[in-house]
Amino acid sequence: MIRADHLCKKFGRQEALRGLSLWVPEGSAYALIGANGAGKTTAIRIFMNIVEAERGAATVLGVDSRRISPRELAQIGYVSENQELPKRLTVGESLAYLRPFYPTWDRDLERSILAQLRLPTGLRIDDLSHGMRMKMALLCALPFRPRLLILDEPLSGLDVLVRDEFMASLLQQAGEMTILMSSHELNEIEGVATHVGFLDDGKLLFEESMDELRERFREVHVTLDRPASPPGHAPKEWLNLRTMGNVVTFVDSRFSEDRLGAEIGTLNGSVRNIDAQPMSLRSIFTTLALVTRDAAELRQNR
Numbered sequence: 509m510i511r512a513d514h515l516c517k518k519f520g521r522q523e524a525l526r527g528l529s530l531w532v533p534e535g536s537a538y539a540l541i542g543a544n545g546a547g548k549t550t551a552i553r554i555f556m557n558i559v560e561a562e563r564g565a566a567t568v569l570g571v572d573s574r575r576i577s578p579r580e581l582a583q584i585g586y587v588s589e590n591q592e593l594p595k596r597l598t599v600g601e602s603l604a605y606l607r608p609f610y611p612t613w614d615r616d617l618e619r620s621i622l623a624q625l626r627l628p629t630g631l632r633i634d635d636l637s638h639g640m641r642m643k644m645a646l647l648c649a650l651p652f653r654p655r656l657l658i659l660d661e662p663l664s665g666l667d668v669l670v671r672d673e674f675m676a677s678l679l680q681q682a683g684e685m686t687i688l689m690s691s692h693e694l695n696e697i698e699g700v701a702t703h704v705g706f707l708d709d710g711k712l713l714f715e716e717s718m719d720e721l722r723e724r725f726r727e728v729h730v731t732l733d734r735p736a737s738p739p740g741h742a743p744k745e746w747l748n749l750r751t752m753g754n755v756v757t758f759v760d761s762r763f764s765e766d767r768l769g770a771e772i773g774t775l776n777g778s779v780r781n782i783d784a785q786p787m788s789l790r791s792i793f794t795t796l797a798l799v800t801r802d803a804a805e806l807r808q809n810r
Contacts, residue, residue, distance in 0.1 A: 509532050509533070509534045509536075509568070509569060509655070509656050509686040509688075510530070510531070510532035510538075510555055510566070510567070510568050510656070510686075510688060511530070511531050511532070511566065511567045512528055512529055512530045512531075512551065512554075512555075512564065512565075512566045513529050513564055513565050513566070514527045514528070514529055514563065514564040514565075515527070515528040515529070515551065515554060515561045515563070515564035515565075515566060516528075516561060516562050516563040516564055517547075517550055517554065517559065517561050517562055517710075518562060523710050524547045524550040524710055525547045525550055525551060525554075525561070525564075525710045526709070526710035526711050527564070527710075527711065528547065528551055528564070528707070528710065528711065528712055529564075529712060530551075530705050530712055530715055531715070532686065532688050532703070533686075533703065534686050535684070535686055536686055536687070536702045536703045537686075537687040537689070537700050537701050537702045537703070538686075538687065538688050538689070538701070538702070538703045538704070538705065539689050539690075539691060539697045539700070539701035539703070539704045539705070540552075540688065540689070540690040540691075540704075540705050540707055541690070541691060541692065541694060541697075541704060541705070541706055541707065541789075541793060542690075542692065542706060542707035542708055543692060543708070543797065544692060546707045546708055546709060546710070547707055547709070547710040548660070548661070548690035548707055549588075549660055549661065549690065551690075551707070552588075552658060552660045552688070552690060554566055554573060555568050555573050555658065555688075556568075556573070556576070556584075556586060556658065557573050557574055557575075557576045560574060568580065568584070568656070569583060569584070569655065569656060582609065582610055582611070582612075582652070583654055583655040583656060584654055584655070584656045584657075584658065585648075585649030585650060585652070585654035585656070585657040585658065585685075586649060586657075586658045586660075587642070587645045587646050587649050587657075587658070587659045587660065587662050588645070588659075588660040588661070588662075589642075589660060589661040589662065589664045590660075591645050593633045593641060593644060593645065593648075594633060595632065595633050595634035596632065596633075596634065597632065597633055598629060598630055598631060598632050598633070599622075599627050599628065599629045599630070599631055599633065599636075599644060599647075600629035600630060602633060602644070602648065603618060603622075603629075603647070603648070603651075606648055610651075610652035611652075612652045612653055613651050613652045614651050614652070614653060615651070617650065617651045617653070618647070618651035621646075621647050621650055621651065621677060622647060624673075624676075624677050625643040625646070625647060625673065625677060627640065627643055627644060627647060639667060639670035642662060642663075642670070642674065643670070643673070643674065643677075645662075646662070646674065646677065646678070653685075654685060655684075655685065655686065656685065656686050656687075656688070657685045657686070657687045657688070658687075658688050658689075659678075659687065659688070659689040659690070659691075660689075660690050661690055661691055661692075662674065662689065662691070663675075663691060663693040663696050663697075664691075664693070671693070671696055675696055675699075675700065678700065687700070689701070694788075694789045694790040694793055695788075695789075695790055697789075698718075698788065698789040698790075701718055701789075702717060702718055703715065703716065703717050703718065704716065704717075704718055704721060704789070706793065706796060708797070708800050713796065713800065718789075721789075721792065722786060722787075723763070724761060724762055724763050725759065725760070725761055725763060725786075725787045725792050725795075726759070726760045726763040726768075726784040726785060726786065726787065727757070727759055727760075727784070727785045727787050727791070728746075728757065728758055728759070728760050728768070728782065728783070728784045728785075729755055729756075729757050729781075729782075729783040730755065730756040730757075730772055730775065730779060730781070730782055730783075731754060731755050731779070731780045731781040731782075731783075732754045732755070732756065732775060732778065732779060732780060733754065733778045733779075733780055734754060734778075735753060735754050736751040736752075736753065736754050736755060736756045736775070737751060738751055738756075739756075739774060739775055741774075742758070743771050745760055745761045745762040746758040746759070746760060746761075746771075747759040747760075747761055747795055747796075747799050748795055748798065748799065754780075756775060759787070759792075759795045760784065763784065765784075768782070768784065769782070
């Protein structure tokens with residue numbers, strides 16, 4: 509549904525994207541995660557032909573993103589944290605304005621989403637709170653049953669209750685859509701995403717399915733029969749290695765029970781216990797972000 513090949517984009521001297529390549533499979537819910545300033549919004553704006561890349565190419569629904577026509581736009585729902593809405597119109601007037609642009613607009617679905625989000629049709633958009641405006645943006649993006657739904661930081665600035673309502677509505681209406689969402693609110697997207705891409709400083713560090721990601725990451729605690737010391741040559745897959753007393757702790761980024769057992773055998777001392785626990789997306793992201801930051805600082809200090 510979306511493919512990017514070696515996208516590069518600068519704003520002045522700032523490199524927003526540095527050779528970004530990614531692939532969003534049809535039917536997936538792809539979460540593009542990363543810290544603020546990582547380049548997520550720039551990538552999405554290139555996909556939507558709001559800005560143009562200096563190098564590289566992107567296709568959306570099989571079409572060059574620079575040549576997206578009304579035909580493709582009628583199949584794409586777009587919700588952005590900074591999205592402009594017609595402030596002088598009421599909620600009802602805005603919906604009436606949009607309907608003729610979308611041949612597939614479903615009035616029953618519109619009424620269902622409107623009731624679920626509890627948006628008053630007679631209230632002007634200018635009088636809506638930030639959370640209600642984000643609900644309004646979602647309401648405008650779903651009734652025509654888009655093939656592709658793009659969400660750019662839709663949860664930013666929302667209170668917990670509004671976030672839960674937003675995500676519940678999205679899950680109910682998702683259907684056959686492909687979803688691309690950018691966010692740093694990792695707890696909220698973990699129950700929705702089927703695929704994830706980790707963007708850092710304009711570069712994609714990895715992308716894979718959530719199932720594969722959860723399968724290969726474990727937080728490991730190894731208890732020895734003597735005070736632990738850091739191994740001289742720890743496997744490169746062991747991240748954030750620490751020792752405390754007779755316990756060695758690390759994140760195994762390529763978890764395999766057989767391989768882990770063999771590698772732990774190289775530690776100094778007999779192993780009393782091995783505890784390997786699955787990790788949340790937030791914990792995985794935090795680990796990778798710290799490793800990336802430490803590696804960057806090391807390069808700068810050389």
